[in-house]
Each structure stands twice: as structure tokens, then as C-alpha cells.
Amino acid sequence: MIKGKGKELAMVLLKEKMEIIKYELKYKQQVQNVCISQSTSRYKDDNAKKATLALYCDPYIDKEICLILKNDLDEVCGYILCAKDLKAYEKNAYPYYLTLKELDEVKAERFSNANRELERFYPEYPAHIHIDILEEYTGNGVGSKLMQALFEVLKEEKVPGICVLVDTNNKRAVRFYEKMGFKAFEENPGIMLCKLD
Secondary structure, eight states, X not given: OOOSTTSOOOOEETTTTEEEEEOOGGGHHHXXXXXXXXXXXXXXXXXXXXXXXXXXXXXXXXXXXEEEEEOTTSOEEEEEEEESOHHHHHHHHHHHHHHHHHHOHHHHHHHHHXXXXXXXTTTTSOEEEEEEEOGGGOSTTHHHHHHXXXXXXXXXXXXXXXXXXXXXXXXXXXXXXXXXXXXXXXXXXXXXXXXXX
8 A cells, every 4th residue: 555645655566576666766777768668669779769768758757756666676667657737747848858859850749749739638637647567567457556556646646637648549558548547538539538536
């Protein structure tokens, strides 16, 4: 069970010695490696990797909420990243956006478009998330455990709701979010919303 803010955030998951903990700087490289390994992009050079990290990872681990899934060898197997307030996130992420713009104009445009998509749901759904788990650790409910751990943190922070952008062709992801209480937005099913009670 996760206790209050500032206390140890850990839980043993299932039969394996898996834990969900709050991010610490010593895990930065491992979290970045998971992000790169789970990306659908194909990388030609280091700039493409840096652009992906600037878009999907670094603003969150440096400034926002990050919960990591780690095994008993202290290896990061997955994470859930969350910006609890879109407006604060946009300010915090601006330096990363500038880096992204220098590295990859297409990804910079994707960043701007995603934020515009999410703005219409603010302030009722101010938080947004990214979740990635290495394939060999998926199943067994670890994604649900990560999401439940985040829900606890966000409820404590009085965040009213979460939105997420989902590729509707990824039926596995859509089913996962539905199971966690997210509902597709009628006008754009690629946007899924979840109220936190």
C-alpha cells in the first residue's frame, strides 16, 4: 500500500521481487533506455534519440512525477510518467521543447499539437501520462499496479482527472486504459479521459 506524500513509495508485486518506487536520479539512464527501447521510432543517430527523450521522457523525470518499476537486481523494467498540470508542464517543458525543435522539427510540431489537443480538457483533466514497460515484464498486472500507484499520488495531490493520447490501432493499449477506467472522447477516440474520485 502506498502511504502519504514524502513517505516510501514501494510495493512488492506478485511472485517476483518487483517494486514500484518514486524516481531517483540514479535511475535516469535506465529510464531513458526504457523510453528509447519502447519507442516506435527507428533511430539513425544520437540526435533522434535525444529528440525522443526531450519529447517523451526528460521533462517528466526532471520536473514532474515519475514512478518506476524495478526488479530485485535494481534494474528499471518500466515506468509511468505524469505531468499533473498541463499549464505548469508547458512552462517546465519549454527548454526541452527548444532542444527538440533544434533536433527534430517534426517531433517539435507533434509536441505542440499534443498540447493543443489536451488543452481543451483543462482544468477538468489537467494531468497527462506516458507508461512504458519492457515487453518481458508485461502481463501479470504490473501496468495496472503502476497506474493504481499513480492514482494514489494524484488523488493525494487533488488532481481531478487524467487524459492520455492513444494510438487507436493499438488495441492492447486501448483495452488497458478502458480497464483502468478511461473512456474514449467521442469526437476523437485517440483521446482517453479518466476522472479521479
